Amino acid sequence: MKVRESRPASFWPLAIVFSLFVLFMYGPMFVIFILSFQGPEGGLTFPMRGVSLHWFAKLAEGLGVVDIGAALWRSLGLGVAVMLCTVVLSVLAGLAFRKRLAGGNTLFFIVVASLIMPSIIVSLGIGLEFRLIDNGIKAALEWLGMESALEGYGTSLGLFTSALGAHLTWTLPFGLLIMFAVFNRFNPAYEEAARDLGSTPWQGFAHVVLPLIAPSVVGIGMFGFTLSWDEIARTSQAIGDVNTLPLELQGLTSTVTTPSIYALGTLTTVVSFVVMGITLALVWALGRRGQGRPG
């Protein structure tokens, strides 16, 4: 063991810079959490005028014309769908990249390109694509003479079509990079052992590989959900008639001038942290189970 050296002279200035940075990160957020508990007389700034849940109650009644409850459920639904797709597709692609994958380099390049592409461009492209699909479908319906179907047809832009796709272009790159990190540290000896003992590829995956990578898979799910839950830029042009919660929130910033908007901020943050908490608990439980096993 090394003898504990004295701290270099640069330690304390850097420690102060780091503390200021953390304060900078958290300070403003705590301010709005506190302000969301203002009394009914309170405004957007300090000083606090009483403490109450008044603005949360106001929020439950709805803000102006916006149905917050519906937007919240839409965002939750989309987040869960994105999470499931991200987990399944990333794990499959991660497995594929372990083997010899023709065109794997090209695919990897596309994934990285998607990650660093300005979101507004992706969003615009997907919006355009679905509008052109709409035109195509309408033309086809007209040609087929299906008048009633044509009149009832709205748009193919929607939460689980274009918006889901837009979110996946953002969450899947993270999922794949995590899978790379996982399989980079993965010992294939366990799999070989299973194969030698006569397991089918599916058995080998379900009983050996999956339990070993389970904590990371849960992590990918968390990434998928939380990235989708807060996403604005990629959703903006690709959503159609209805909005997700962050989009509504963005609109509300210019119209709502009461602490209700802080209450909404507190609420969405709580959802993010609940998801993170559940995930960490799952990862911890899975990790413990893995350790408890012999071998």
Add this chain to the structure above:
Amino acid sequence: MSTTTQSLPAAAVPGRSIAAWWQAAPFTLVFALFFLIPLALIVMVSFWDFNEYELLPGFTFKNYISIFAGCGDASDGLCVTLKTYYSTLKFSFLVWLITLVIGFTVAYFLAFHVRSSGMQTLLFVLCTIPFWTSNVIRMISWVPLLGRNGLVNQTLMGMNLIETPVEWLLFSDFSVVLAFVHLYTMFMIVPIFNSMMRIDRSLIEAASDSGASGWQTLWNVIVPLSRTGIIIGSIFVITIVMGDFVTIGVMGGQQIASIGKIIQVQTSYLQFPLAAANAVILLAVVLMIIWGLTRLVDIRKEL
């Protein structure tokens, strides 16, 4: 995240690569449908014509010409497009510089000054937690601080440093840059910290044994070896700021122009071909910046 696909175990059994393709197919399909085709459509539609109701397929340079209308004439200042690019590039540069300095300092502190790995993880996680809360919330959380009657103005006035509230704190270039730094410094810290953690500590000892001062070690050993992280972080921050319209909208009080905002506004008026032409130009600018940055490092090797 340190891997290269080549080093992963290759299939020993023939026929495996076909199975691998089936596994990668759904993933690939998503990127084909929601990334490659949309990009191709943007390029295609940028040459289309349009009226108030619909897109008119064709091939015209009209959209590009109208974007740069008046730009050839240097006598009466910059045209709108060039002004917007100037302002967007200015924000990108400022935010890049500030996040780089802060990100490097924070990562350096975490990587080289925090000794126990438990403490290191704890402080690192502490830095990443704000990333998991909504961006809009993090933006509007500056309002009670910077507003006309905000905490900063109240404090300054309470200390009798100013007579009237400072107006430029909110809905200004200042608040936009501040919000960007607040939102995206994380994108600098994580890759820089990651490459710093991979630096062999004996190199630093060797430098100090050879008589290098702290600054010399920092500049000649640590900065070159964290180059990859710096470049990756820079690409993230610059592309985000170049395409942004949400932060500039909310924090600029909807008064400051950016390329992203122009695209968004044109889309809302259904001027898709114009928006597409703007997107193509933005894409070209961003690609040139990234190309310039990647001359300095091979990202594919480092991820």
